[in-house]
Amino acid sequence: xxxxxxxxxxxxxxxxxxxxxxxxxxGQIEGCRMTAFSSLYLTKPWGYKEQPDFIxxxxxxxxxxxPLSLLHRMQKLEQDFHRVRNLKxxxxxxxxDLIAFDDVVMHTKELTLPxxxxxxxxxxxxxxxxxxxxxxxxxxxQTVNELCSKLTCEQKNEVKxxxx
Numbered sequence: 001x002x003x004x005x006x007x008x009x010x011x012x013x014x015x016x017x018x019x020x021x022x023x024x025x026x027g028q029i030e031g032c033r034m035t036a037f038s039s040l041y042l043t044k045p046w047g048y049k050e051q052p053d054f055i056x057x058x059x060x061x062x063x064x065x066x067p068l069s070l071l072h073r074m075q076k077l078e079q080d081f082h083r084v085r086n087l088k089x090x091x092x093x094x095x096x097d098l099i100a101f102d103d104v105v106m107h108t109k110e111l112t113l114p115x116x117x118x119x120x121x122x123x124x125x126x127x128x129x130x131x132x133x134x135x136x137x138x139x140x141x142q143t144v145n146e147l148c149s150k151l152t153c154e155q156k157n158e159v160k161x162x163x164x
Contacts, residue, residue: 018094019055046123059131070101103138133148
């Protein structure tokens with residue numbers, strides 16, 4: 001079994017319900033078992049700022065799938081939740097990002113592992129730190145907790161825990 005870290009986000013529709021349903025759906029993918037998921041966080045948008053705030057969380061799964069197979073199933077879930085890709089970093093019903101997969105380093109057109117922007121994104125690191133702080137991000141040779149500790153106060157203040 002391999003360990004995968006996934007970031008989940010939504011800022012269209014009922015985002016809390018969408019994120020909760022996505023957590024459940026990820027755990028039901030054949031060959032996957034949900035082992036942990038974080039609290040929900042209210043976060044400021046990253047990249048394109050003219051949009052609603054996001055609900056974000058992170059999850060950790062154990063899987064027998066290969067990274068690309070898992071990515072394809074995650075993209076199918078996004079489609080099931082009516083994800084539309086017409087603006088980079090724009091609003092979305094559901095966003096699923098494969099952040100890390102064991103110690104795999106991969107650079108293809110379809111998938112880069114670990115996620116190339118994870119070290120810059122408080123909305124990814126803070127939820128991950130809650131459930132997988134000791135997970136080593138291979139390309140950085142640092143744990144999630146160590147990467148999280150490098151976030152600025154301003155970055156951390158844009159991520160606030162919220163009720164489920």
